[in-house]
Amino acid sequence: xxxxxxxxxxxxxxxxxxxxxxxxxxxxxxxxxxxxxxxxxxxxxxxxxxxxxxxxxxxxxxxxxxxxxxxxxxxxxxxxxxxxxxxxxxxxxxxxxxxxxxxxxxxxxxxxxxxxxxxxxxxxxxxxxxxxxxxxxxxxxxxxxxxxxxxxxxxxxxxxxxxxxxxxxxxxxxxxxxxxxxxxxxxxxxxxxxxxxxxxxxxxxxxxxxxxxxxxxxxxxxxxxxxxxxxxxxxxxxxxxxxxxxxxxxxxxxxxxxxxxxxxxxxxxxxxxxxxxxxxxxxxxxx
Amino acid sequence: xxxxxxxxxxxxxxxxxxxxxxxxxxxxxxxxxxxxxxxxxxxxxxxxxxxxxxxxxxxxxxxxxxxxxxxxxxxxxxxxxxxxxxxxxxxxxxxxxxxxxxxxxxxxxxxxxxxxxxxxxxxxxxxxxxxxxxxxxxxxxxxxxxxxxxxxxxxxxxxxxxxxxxxxxxxxxxxxxxxxxxxxxxxxxxxxxxxxxxxxxxxxxxxxxxxxxxxxxxxxxxxxxxxxxxxxxxxxxxxxxxxxxxxxxxxxxxxxxxxxxxxxxxxxxxxxxxxxx
Numbered sequence: 001x002x003x004x005x006x007x008x009x010x011x012x013x014x015x016x017x018x019x020x021x022x023x024x025x026x027x028x029x030x031x032x033x034x035x036x037x038x039x040x041x042x043x044x045x046x047x048x049x050x051x052x053x054x055x056x057x058x059x060x061x062x063x064x065x066x067x068x069x070x071x072x073x074x075x076x077x078x079x080x081x082x083x084x085x086x087x088x089x090x091x092x093x094x095x096x097x098x099x100x101x102x103x104x105x106x107x108x109x110x111x112x113x114x115x116x117x118x119x120x121x122x123x124x125x126x127x128x129x130x131x132x133x134x135x136x137x138x139x140x141x142x143x144x145x146x147x148x149x150x151x152x153x154x155x156x157x158x159x160x161x162x163x164x165x166x167x168x169x170x171x172x173x174x175x176x177x178x179x180x181x182x183x184x185x186x187x188x189x190x191x192x193x194x195x196x197x198x199x200x201x202x203x204x205x206x207x208x209x210x211x212x213x214x215x216x217x218x219x220x221x222x223x224x225x226x227x228x229x230x231x232x233x234x235x236x237x238x239x240x241x242x243x244x245x246x247x248x249x250x251x252x253x254x255x256x257x258x259x260x261x262x263x264x265x266x267x268x269x270x271x272x273x274x275x276x277x278x279x280x281x282x283x284x285x286x287x
Numbered sequence: 288x289x290x291x292x293x294x295x296x297x298x299x300x301x302x303x304x305x306x307x308x309x310x311x312x313x314x315x316x317x318x319x320x321x322x323x324x325x326x327x328x329x330x331x332x333x334x335x336x337x338x339x340x341x342x343x344x345x346x347x348x349x350x351x352x353x354x355x356x357x358x359x360x361x362x363x364x365x366x367x368x369x370x371x372x373x374x375x376x377x378x379x380x381x382x383x384x385x386x387x388x389x390x391x392x393x394x395x396x397x398x399x400x401x402x403x404x405x406x407x408x409x410x411x412x413x414x415x416x417x418x419x420x421x422x423x424x425x426x427x428x429x430x431x432x433x434x435x436x437x438x439x440x441x442x443x444x445x446x447x448x449x450x451x452x453x454x455x456x457x458x459x460x461x462x463x464x465x466x467x468x469x470x471x472x473x474x475x476x477x478x479x480x481x482x483x484x485x486x487x488x489x490x491x492x493x494x495x496x497x498x499x500x501x502x503x504x505x506x507x508x509x510x511x512x513x514x515x516x517x518x519x520x521x522x523x524x525x526x527x528x529x530x531x532x533x534x535x536x537x538x539x540x541x542x543x544x545x546x547x548x549x550x551x552x553x554x555x556x557x558x559x560x561x562x563x564x
Contacts, residue, residue, distance in 0.1 A: 128393070
């Protein structure tokens with residue numbers, strides 16, 4: 001074997017036990033896909049970074065463009081809307097920035113979700129590898145963008161003196177939790193989106209609407225029917241935003257919000273798993 | 288011991304693009320005209336599945352056994368099901384019916400040029416495309432000099448891949464994919480755009496590789512590649528296995544029936560073009 005000695009054990013990593021996989025049930029294969037995909041984090045994390053680098057290839061600022069455009073948008077909108085809504089700019093800008101930061105993550109993931117599998121079609125049709133890798137990659141890619149946007153929020157914290165309290169630290173577990181929710185949403189949209197290509201325009205339209213309906217530019221307390229704003233509380237995206245936004249503003253998120261997001265995480269993954277077991281094998285046929 | 292066994296495997300690819308109405312007429316015609324070699328059109332059989340969807344039956348009840356030491360050429364016209372069969376063997380597609388049993392670690396050499404990122408340099412693509420097909424980074428670093436030498440790209444190795452010709456991409460892709468050592472190696476039209484010098488080199492490298500792999504399955508229209516690599520052949524026609532046996536024998540039947548006819552010659556040329564992409 002000469003110089004190639006030791007390669008065989010390395011190869012074991014690539015195509016572990018295909019025979020096992022081929023004779024296993026759809027449920028086993030779906031679980032294997034989801035867990036094995038996670039284990040290959042080094043592949044999808046480098047792919048996610050790669051996506052970001054490629055997007056800003058040959059630009060002067062590189063990924064810092066994300067930060068710059070966010071900064072410009074947030075300060076302009078903050079200035080205008082604090083006037084329109086007659087709010088104190090010192091309160092409005094941090095509120096809007098924090099909300100828009102989280103919304104950017106959510107809408108970024110959902111907007112690109114339906115293309116997750118079709119963008120990876122070359123890979124899916126040439127290599128036997130878990131499809132879930134592409135979902136994790138998409139979520140991480142948006143998290144990296146979130147990280148760049150977060151720099152703007154740090155600036156806002158300094159400039160406008162947002163209180164930093166022990167509750168602020170809660171944003172980390174909250175962020176992790178909404179990523180769990182967003183991962184199943186991405187998976188479901190990716191799965192349905194590669195079969196029904198109409199999903200993409202539908203999602204874009206709905207997200208546009210949600211941006212105004214969800215308390216992002218306006219605070220829940222500003223509503224005329226303060227007592228029971230059911231159309232706010234029943235909006236899952238309100239809770240997804242607020243569980244991260246509240247800690248960012250130095251507050252503890254409400255119990256209802258935390259409970260809602262937890263239910264979304266558990267129930268959502270359960271239902272997505274059932275869907276994935278049923279339709280995972282159809283993915284290469286739909287591409 | 289590596290082993291591949293397919294039992295009544297079928298693959299039907301549904302077509303969703305609203306061509307339903309325009310197909311009614313031609314469906315009727317192709318159902319009437321489909322005989323083994325008499326079919327006028329290339330491709331699988333177009334039909335309807337039990338949900339009444341239009342489907343292309345890409346593989347039709349394929350039963351196949353491939354043993355240790357077999358080096359199999361898949362031959363057949365465009366759309367006969369060669370690539371689909373390789374996808375089933377690679378576990379990239381699960382068939383709609385039938386069972387697939389594969390013992391051994393499989394590596395695939397499909398469309399490596401397509402996996403590369405045009406903005407990255409050839410050098411970076413070794414890590415990128417190599418990582419995608421599952422080769423660990425450590426291993427890639429180790430074989431980088433070997434890949435560079437085989438691909439003969441010189442300074443172009445550090446240029447973006449979008450500046451490469453198709454042939455250069457093929458060289459690099461082939462070098463990456465053959466830098467590992469699987470039990471079962473599956474290849475699909477890998478050398479299409481390579482020049483004669485490269486084809487000869489690719490054959491000798493693949494020969495070296497199959498001495499270590501125990502099963503090789505190749506789909507190609509390049510006779511010199513098949514003769515350089517294979518000892519057995521499977522002839523596919525409209526998704527069905529028509530014949531299996533020694534390469535020379537099966538090749539002769541194929542040539543007599545399809546290859547040399549006036550109708551098939553342009554198809555072969557079109558295939559060469561397709562492989563170049």
